[in-house]
Structure formats: C-alpha cells, structure tokens
Amino acid sequence: MYAVYRQAHSPTAVEFSVYCNFISSTEKNLVVGGTSQLFVYRIIHDVEVTAFTQHGKPRKEKLEQVASFSLFGNIMSMESVQLVGSTRDALLLSFKDAKLSVVEYDPGTHDLKTLSLHYFEEPELRVSPV
Numbered sequence: 140m141y142a143v144y145r146q147a148h149s150p151t152a153v154e155f156s157v158y159c160n161f162i163s164s165t166e167k168n169l170v171v172g173g174t175s176q177l178f179v180y181r182i183i184h185d186v187e188v189t190a191f192t193q194h195g196k197p198r199k200e201k202l203e204q205v206a207s208f209s210l211f212g213n214i215m216s217m218e219s220v221q222l223v224g225s226t227r228d229a230l231l232l233s234f235k236d237a238k239l240s241v242v243e244y245d246p247g248t249h250d251l252k253t254l255s256l257h258y259f260e261e262p263e264l265r266v267s268p269v
Contacts, residue, residue: 164226
C-alpha cells in the first residue's frame with residue numbers, strides 16, 4: 140500500500156510566530172509558521188534617526204524574507220528555546236499525534252538541522268488540545 144501526499148497550494152495564513160535569534164546571534168528574526176511552512180523574516184529599520192520623516196509621517200519598518208522551509212506535517216505549536224552552548228535560538232515544533240522536533244538553522248547548508256525528535260506513544264499524551 141502506498142500513500143501519496145501532494146500539496147496543491149502553499150499555506151497563506153500565519154498560525155504561529157516567534158521573535159528570536161534564529162539565523163544569526165546578532166540579529167533577531169521573525170519566524171512565522173503556516174500549516175506546513177516556516178518563513179523567516181529580517182526586520183529592516185529605517186535609517187532615519189528621528190521617529191518621523193520630514194513630511195511628518197511615522198517611519199516604517201519593512202520585512203525581508205530570509206528563508207522558507209517546507210515541513211512534512213502540520214505544525215500544532217511552535218516556540219523558541221536557547222540551548223546550552225548555542226549562540227542562536229532553536230525551535231520546538233510539535234506536530235499531530237504527539238510528535239515533537241527540535242530544529243535549528245544550519246548556516247552551512249542554509250537549511251534546517253534536526254537536533255532531536257520525540258514521539259510520545261501513550262494514548263493520553265496523543266490527545267491534541269486543539
């Protein structure tokens with residue numbers, strides 16, 4: 140028996156977001172999670188020192204997408220953690236059926252690196268609160 144999964148459209152809604160040092164230890168990133176996608180953004184601040192431009196309008200920050208990652212499975216929750224000995228933050232991602240992954244950004248491959256996978260087999264732990 141074979142199972143085939145094909146996603147016709149990429150996620151368009153944001154369900155989770157964290158603000159952490161994911162790509163670099165010196166710059167914070169906005170990491171947002173859709174159904175099965177992670178998007179990492181850099182916040183670009185206006186170079187003006189004052190809070191208002193010369194026309195009296197408030198200055199605006201912009202988001203620049205730094206990376207995007209496709210995941211196999213729908214994200215149920217997401218949180219950032221600072222691991223011992225690491226200068227960047229890692230992400231705790233939980234998935235359906237009591238699966239938990241700890242991932243971090245790998246600058247060498249420009250991809251996610253899985254640090255740890257957990258699967259909780261007890262039926263009472265598999266019940267989703269959502």
